[in-house]
Amino acid sequence: MIRNKLGFSVYPKVWQHNEKSLFSHFSDNYQSTCENSPVKRNQDFRDSSWKKSSSSFRANRHYSSSTNNNSHDTNLKTSNDISHNFISEQMSHLIRKYKLSEHSIRRRGIQNSALLHVINPDSKLPHVNMDESYILGVTENGIFIISNETWGALRGLETLSQLLWTTKDQSHVFVNRTYIVDYPRFKHRGLMIDTSRHFISKSVILLNLEAMSYNKLNVLHWHIVDDQSFPYQSDVYPELSAKGAYREDLVYTSNDIKEIVEFARFRGIRVIPEFDIPGHTRSLSLSHPEIMSQCQYEYKNLAYYGPLNPASNKTYELLENLFNEVFQLFLDDYIHLGGDEVETICWLVVKYSLVFSIIFF
Template identity: 60%
Template sequence: MSHSTAYFLVGQSYVYVPPKNTAPQKMFGYLFHFVLATILSTGLTDANKSVYNQLDDSAAFQDEQFLPSGSIFLESSLPDDIILDDTWRYRPFPGIQVPVVRSPYPTFGSPWPLPQFWSSSFCYYNLDSENFNFKLNKISNDILKSAINRYTYIIQNKLGFGIYPKIWQHDDYKLPTYNFKNYQLECRRNAGKSHQYDSNTGKNTYKSNIMRRKNHMPFVSHRPYTSYRQYISGQISRLIKKYKLSSLIMPYTGSQKFALLHVIKSGSSWPHIDMDESYILGVSEDGILIVANETWGALRALETLSQLMWTSGDQSYVFINETYIEDFPRFKHRGLMLDTSRHYMSKSVILLNLEAMSYNKLNVFHWHIVDDQSFPYQSHAFPELSAKGAYREDLVYTSKDISEILEFARFRGIRVIPEFDIPGHTRSVSLSHPEIMSQCSQKTGYFGPLNPALNRTYTFLEKLFNEVFSLFVDEYIHLGGDEVETVCWKSDPHIMQSEQYSTQFSPTFWNNYFWRQVQNLVTRIGNSNPDLRRNLIVWQDVLNHVTEVKKTSLIQVWSTSPTSYLSQGHNIVYSTCWYLDSLNDIKRWTDFYLCDPANDAPINTQQQIFGGEACMWSEYQSDYTVLLRIW
């Protein structure tokens, strides 16, 4: 996220630039100009189409440093540059009677999320979408082949492409003619009409001192250039020379017909916490080139490439701008949690959700698979869990279903981390295994959390986890630990009869005892089979009540600031501001974009922030609503 500029959308907005060294007595005049700019912006409605036709974007290509002080101009801006006083944030869409929080115009040809470094020329190329294809170089595997088939289909069928708005300076029907040779010559002469974005500066304007950015992919050198086109062309030419690709890439000859995908090494066969998702993507007269360190970066590059393509209004033509991108994720854990216990979610909905995650370059599917309300996981070790705990016998996830979901996610570079919440949120377990639950003094039919005083509780968990670890391959397992109702622990007959009860009883003692046993059995499983070694993810509640949590565990923060957990030396995943099911006020979506896990974190602890996770709890969501609610 970048919050350093005052603009919001890829499009146009009136912006007032005050003169330097503003005197206090002149502020009223400048305020008047700002209000005027706002009024002009508000006037861009469907009822005033003449304003659309009169817009002149020529000023949009100017850098701010060349503008006269006190002038009003049109500025091109980026989709995630949001600040609280953004002019467009509460503007209704033209022609819509009910106000909806959105930007006035849809973006087109813009990548999402914003890359770490993005340089784009206003020169564009015709793209032969119907015959477009990819060429793999050096590395080829099943994931890459599947991705190429997937994105070839998307491109050839023009799925999800942005459409050029007619409100700007050239009419839609003229777009194809601009690809002629004369236009390209004109484009070269006006090479400065471009924009460049650097995540370290948060600026849209071209900077020659780009060495300041983090050099995550060190196989391209940087030096000052006199124009965007020269910079883009120079970087792509250097890549072609470095990797000896001149005989493989196809220069532009009237249309871009294919992209060369050069992957340096295959990497692991499953996505993991430290996978390399970096890539370089270039579009120039030399052709379209993607370079990635590993398969996972190639997947992200292919998604970006599909986002850069845009069409004419009637979708007869497909175009792509001259572009150079260097990208890598700021956070290695970019997750979405889906609750499939309170309402059962079908496999098809889960797969669609994974597809949407790949479009947004999210890489962790946190599957809250069971809870109090139901136990849809079908266990071979304990088939009675779902037989009695699922809503219906057909509303379950079989091992075959899970394997298909895991494979679908793997081919999109998405890790799948299941959550089996313990010791609370386990009432669905009590339907088949009441003997391991805590009771409230008398047998009332109401059970509390798992009983921490019984050895058979840990025997049950070890057998279940052996099976779960064998099925879910990620190195992390989520064991919940939140909202443990300890009232039944105080009156459970077995706990009251235990040796520890008379001298050491307290909820804190039993929480520590339970998690010490759980961590030991997880370690024991890993020692017996190295393929089943797992690190834990737990909700922050565990750290609030337990003093013996391993530093290898990942803490998911959901209700407070992460500062205290970071100060204790723990790694965290942040979710406090991203509860999608609680997004009731449509105006609150801006808070989701403005939220940054590192905002309150001391500089020396920011490397402990693995990332963030949006959470969708399903008390009020079902198969028919959940995707609309999330996306």
């Protein structure tokens, strides 16, 4: 029986074996090498996954498949759009990249069997408590990946892609006899990008998401606006980016954001935007100075505005309308509100705002 830490209480019907028989697939000839091996390799990492799995078993025996035949046959039975679209795309990518053949070298190769089974495939949005665990096995009978949720299947396919290697002439693809049980140590494994201080094009953000999927990262923290610029193009308040962005073309439209969020979703990555308030709002003050605290007394020679004015109803009206729009574009349960480096001294000259300064800061 698979250990409870993976959440499996029994084997799914597609893999009805007891634990002893399951491990017997991998324990045979643990120290042996495949006879008449067509390649001799020095110790390297071509058949190792990154990052290291929670638990893994790799025998010295490996299997090969000819790349002369481009036909393939896979067994994929899952129900949601990620499973049908992205997982199918990933499997097809592996087949195209390594030219995997439906007909393998029978004596030493993997028989034409590829099984991917997702027990609960209904989750369509990555979330903080998503289950990314999976089991991956490579035997002479084929390759299988079993996961509780779609996100584990994605991680398992990524691991599989890192276990394959080819000969120099790319005539054969190889994979070691392998058994991996993997699950994340941390729920939140993120990368932060700052598109206010340095604008990052949509294409580069997509490349970063692709790299994140290779490394099994699952959160993109998008520091989208700050003092320096306001590249978020709001449909409700278009003047925010019109006056706050570096240039009119250095912005993220609603379609850009939808594409980025969808691209991330299909890789099991959450996108959490950060709209830093009440400080770090100088770019916002260019279009809406009426909701800012005035700090001219502190900076007498500058027309400088401080943090948002917490005593103005207009402040809350703008924030409510803006964030209602943001919630429609970013599908995660969370957004980040910053809250750092607030110049509370500016609130001293705003009626009633000293109370906010004392209570919250």
